Amino acid sequence: MLITRGLAGLLLACWALGCSALEAVDDSGDAVSLPSPPQRIVSLAPHITELLYSLQLGDRIVGASAYSDYPPAARSLPRVGSHDRVDVERILALRPDLVVAWRSGNGPQTIARLRALGLTVFVLESASLTAVPDVLERLGQLTGRDSLAAGEARVYRERLADLTRRYGTRQTIRVFYQVWNQPLMTLASDQYVTDAIERCGGINIFADLPGKTATVSEEAVIERQPELIVAADGDADEMVFARWRALGATPAVDYDQLVLLPPDTLVRPTLRLVDGLHHLCEAIEGARQAIHESGDSST
Structure with missing residues (x-):
C-alpha cells in the first residue's frame, strides 16, 4: 500500500x-x-x-x-x-x-x-x-x-442459511440459466449463481463447463433436458423465451416452466443477493411441484 x-x-x-x-x-x-x-x-x-x-x-x-x-x-x-x-x-x-x-x-x-x-x-x-x-x-x-x-x-447470513436449509435438500431440478439471447450464453462452473442454484435444490445443467460464462447451442440445451429455464433481464419480456417455446422438446417447455427473474438481484454481489436467491428458489420450487409432484417420473 x-x-x-x-x-x-x-x-x-x-x-x-x-x-x-x-x-x-x-x-x-x-x-x-x-x-x-x-x-x-x-x-x-x-x-x-x-x-x-x-x-x-x-x-x-x-x-x-x-x-x-x-x-x-x-x-x-x-x-x-x-x-x-x-x-x-x-x-x-x-x-x-x-x-x-x-x-x-x-x-x-x-x-x-x-x-x-x-x-x-x-x-x-x-x-x-x-x-x-x-x-x-x-x-x-x-x-x-x-x-x-x-x-x-x-441478517444476510441468517437469510442465506434459512433458504439453503429450506430448499437445498429437495428433489433436484435441472436448470438452464440464460444470460444472453444472441449469442446464446449461460453460466458455467466458476460462478456464484451456480452455487445459488444448488442451494435451491437445483443443478446448473452447464456446471461442468469451465469459466464464469459459456456460449452454448440450442441443441446442447435440448440435449441436457432442462426442467426450468430462467433469465434475468431488466428489458426482457416473455419474448425472451419464444425460441424455446417454438423448439419445444424440453420438460421446461412441456410444463411451462420458463421464468423471468428480477434483474440485478442475482448478478450483483450486494445484500440484495438473498432477495434474488429467494426468487430463484421459488422458481425452482414451482418447477419441482409442476413436474415431479405431478407424478411424471419420466423426467
Whole structure:
C-alpha cells in the first residue's frame, strides 16, 4: 500500500493524540488505513456503490462508475467512467480520500495506477454468496460503520442459511440459466449463481463447463433436458423465451416452466443477493411441484 506523506503525517498526529486509525484488509491482501472516516468516496463498480449506500454512505460518494443505478439516488452521482475504462483525471479532480475498486472488473493496472498517484484504494472482490457479508464488514471497518455493517451482515447470513436449509435438500431440478439471447450464453462452473442454484435444490445443467460464462447451442440445451429455464433481464419480456417455446422438446417447455427473474438481484454481489436467491428458489420450487409432484417420473 502506498501512503502519501500527508496521510502518513495525519496517522502520526492521530497516534500522538491517542486515537486509532481505521483499518481493514482488502481483497488484494493489503492493509488499508485511514486516519478518520472518509468524507469523499469514489466507487468504481455498481455493486460497490450499492454496498456503500447499504452503509448509509451515499452522501459521501462524490463519483461512481457507469450503471450505478441502485438505489435510485445513485443515478445522479457524477460518473468516473465504466468499470473497464476509468477516467483517472476525473477521479483526481474529485479529490477522494478513498477509492473503492473492483479487483476483477477494474483490473490490476488501473488499481496500480491509482495507487501510484497517491490515492488510497480499497480493493474488493465478492466471488461467492458467502463473501458479500464479509466484504461489507471490512468496508464498514474502514469507513467507521462497523456496527451497521455487522447488523446487515448478520441478517444476510441468517437469510442465506434459512433458504439453503429450506430448499437445498429437495428433489433436484435441472436448470438452464440464460444470460444472453444472441449469442446464446449461460453460466458455467466458476460462478456464484451456480452455487445459488444448488442451494435451491437445483443443478446448473452447464456446471461442468469451465469459466464464469459459456456460449452454448440450442441443441446442447435440448440435449441436457432442462426442467426450468430462467433469465434475468431488466428489458426482457416473455419474448425472451419464444425460441424455446417454438423448439419445444424440453420438460421446461412441456410444463411451462420458463421464468423471468428480477434483474440485478442475482448478478450483483450486494445484500440484495438473498432477495434474488429467494426468487430463484421459488422458481425452482414451482418447477419441482409442476413436474415431479405431478407424478411424471419420466423426467
